Amino acid sequence: MKKLIITSENVKFLQKINELADQDITLCEQCGTCSASCPMVAEMDITPSQLMRMVQLGLKEVMETKAMWVCASCYTCTVRCPRGLDVAKVAEALRQVYLRKALDYIEIKKIPKYEFVSLPQIAIVSACRKFTG
Amino acid sequence: MRIAYYPGCTLKTTAKNFETSAIAIAQQLGVEFVELPRWTCCGTVFSLTSDDLIHHVAPIRNLIRVQEMVKRKQVDDEKRILTLCSMCFNTLKRSNLRVKENIEDLKKINNLMYLEEDYCAEIEVIHLLQLLKEIGFDKIKAKVKNPLNNLKVAPYYGCMILRPLEVGIDDPEDPTIQRDLLEALGAEVIDNPYKKVCCGSYQTVNNKEKVAELAFDILTHAQREGAEAITTCCPLCSFNLDFRQKEVLKKHPDFKQIPVFYITQLIAVAFGLDNKTLGFDQNYVDPKLLLKNKGLIK
Numbered sequence: 001m002k003k004l005i006i007t008s009e010n011v012k013f014l015q016k017i018n019e020l021a022d023q024d025i026t027l028c029e030q031c032g033t034c035s036a037s038c039p040m041v042a043e044m045d046i047t048p049s050q051l052m053r054m055v056q057l058g059l060k061e062v063m064e065t066k067a068m069w070v071c072a073s074c075y076t077c078t079v080r081c082p083r084g085l086d087v088a089k090v091a092e093a094l095r096q097v098y099l100r101k102a103l104d105y106i107e108i109k110k111i112p113k114y115e116f117v118s119l120p121q122i123a124i125v126s127a128c129r130k131f132t133g
Numbered sequence: 134m135r136i137a138y139y140p141g142c143t144l145k146t147t148a149k150n151f152e153t154s155a156i157a158i159a160q161q162l163g164v165e166f167v168e169l170p171r172w173t174c175c176g177t178v179f180s181l182t183s184d185d186l187i188h189h190v191a192p193i194r195n196l197i198r199v200q201e202m203v204k205r206k207q208v209d210d211e212k213r214i215l216t217l218c219s220m221c222f223n224t225l226k227r228s229n230l231r232v233k234e235n236i237e238d239l240k241k242i243n244n245l246m247y248l249e250e251d252y253c254a255e256i257e258v259i260h261l262l263q264l265l266k267e268i269g270f271d272k273i274k275a276k277v278k279n280p281l282n283n284l285k286v287a288p289y290y291g292c293m294i295l296r297p298l299e300v301g302i303d304d305p306e307d308p309t310i311q312r313d314l315l316e317a318l319g320a321e322v323i324d325n326p327y328k329k330v331c332c333g334s335y336q337t338v339n340n341k342e343k344v345a346e347l348a349f350d351i352l353t354h355a356q357r358e359g360a361e362a363i364t365t366c367c368p369l370c371s372f373n374l375d376f377r378q379k380e381v382l383k384k385h386p387d388f389k390q391i392p393v394f395y396i397t398q399l400i401a402v403a404f405g406l407d408n409k410t411l412g413f414d415q416n417y418v419d420p421k422l423l424l425k426n427k428g429l430i431k
Contacts, residue, residue, distance in 0.1 A: 019183065019184075020182045020183055020184065021181075021182070021183070022183040039330055039331040039333075039347060040331075040333070040336070040343070043340070043343055070336070070340075072331050072333055072334040072335065072336050073178065073181070073292075073334065074292040074296070074331035074334065075292055075296035075297045076292070076296065076330075076331065078296060078297045079296050079297060079298055079305045079306075086181075086297070088181065089181045089182075092181035092182055093181075093182055096182050096185070106338070106339045111338060111339070115338075115341075118147070118372075118376060119147075119337070119338065119372070120143040120146070120147040120148065120368050120369055120372050121142040121143050121146065121147075121174075121177075122141070122142065122143045122177045122218065122220050122221075122335075122368060122369050123334075123335050123337050123338050123369055123372065124338060125142070125174060125176070125177040125178075126177040126178045126220070126334065126335035126369075127335040127338035127339065129176065129177060129178050129180075129188075130178065130335060131338075131339065
């Protein structure tokens with residue numbers, strides 16, 4: 001098994017995400033309720049509880065995972081977490097860390113014109129808010 | 134009774150039929166929607182990060198418009214703003230709660246919009262379903278000319294009117310408000326656990342296949358219980374459950390299409406209102422045949 005050493009860099013990352021999400025992520029006890037409740041979990045590479053664990057340990061590799069981008073902010077995990085944590089806010093904090101580098105996760109230009117014509121504005125605006133920096 | 138009404142962008146385009154039918158049924162119940170002057174987009178999604186105040190400016194600015202309407206005596210309800218779209222409801226209500234609970238945030242936002250009058254944080258954001266419950270399902274029942282007898286309807290709630298807890302209008306695990314309303318209209322309600330499962334929301338923009346899969350689960354579950362139609366009150370749920378049936382059919386050729394109504398459209402049918410208010414031409418799966426077969430429209 002790989003030995004895990006928590007450095008000050010790891011602690012700093014956890015603190016930043018705690019601050020952005022306004023959560024004490026160390027409270028997560030890995031019960032898995034969020035993962036079991038998530039309607040998008042089948043699309044994810046790591047589950048919401050694994051995402052929480054990686055943030056707890058301050059592992060920046062979590063930024064390379066797909067899970068936070070697949071989250072639809074449906075708040076099912078939010079209402080069910082027995083520790084009162086808001087995983088949706090943690091996912092948003094991670095997205096923001098990425099997007100604030102003025103990077104986009106999706107290319108709006110690549111969405112076909114026929115899709116744009118039929119999509120409601122609330123879909124386009126929310127996708128831009130969640131996926132573009 | 135005149136109440137301040139915030140339509141939001143989509144109610145003016147792809148969900149125009151939601152607005153038309155809502156205004157018409159409200160009129161029958163003695164409520165007049167007074168549209169906010171110079172309303173702007175609410176931002177659609179509530180900004181979840183602690184340090185991001187700028188995205189609360191748009192929701193709060195819209196609430197200032199309500200204060201102005203109250204001062205000008207343009208509305209009778211002096212404390213509330215009505216929304217139809219679930220996403221607008223969630224965003225406006227959560228931003229409102231944030232500034233009500235954080236006086237420093239309120240000060241900063243007021244300073245930022247220093248040429249606007251200050252927001253006093255006294256307005257309350259409500260959803261149409263709350264207003265209908267308040268009016269009373271008995272009163273709604275008394276207006277029914279065309280009971281939806283034998284129509285088997287599965288209500289679908291989606292996320293934004295239920296979660297998180299502090300903004301939800303009903304039990305987030307077992308909502309019943311649409312069931313009670315539909316029963317008042319005479320419909321046979323098919324209550325099922327998929328009524329609160331997310332439709333995929335904005336993922337429809339970049340992952341429509343997954344959204345179609347979620348729609349397939351939600352719709353076929355209701356169908357297995359006997360549902361002939363679905364009701365929603367969110368233009369994005371409506372798009373994902375109705376329009377994405379095209380993608381559902383591509384992947385599941387045996388899937389039988391099912392009409393998706395805005396709840397207000399079915400109330401309008403039950404009230405016997407004319408076709409113009411129903412706006413069925415904007416629904417993707419045509420609901421007219423089903424309603425004709427049930428003798429509910431001509």
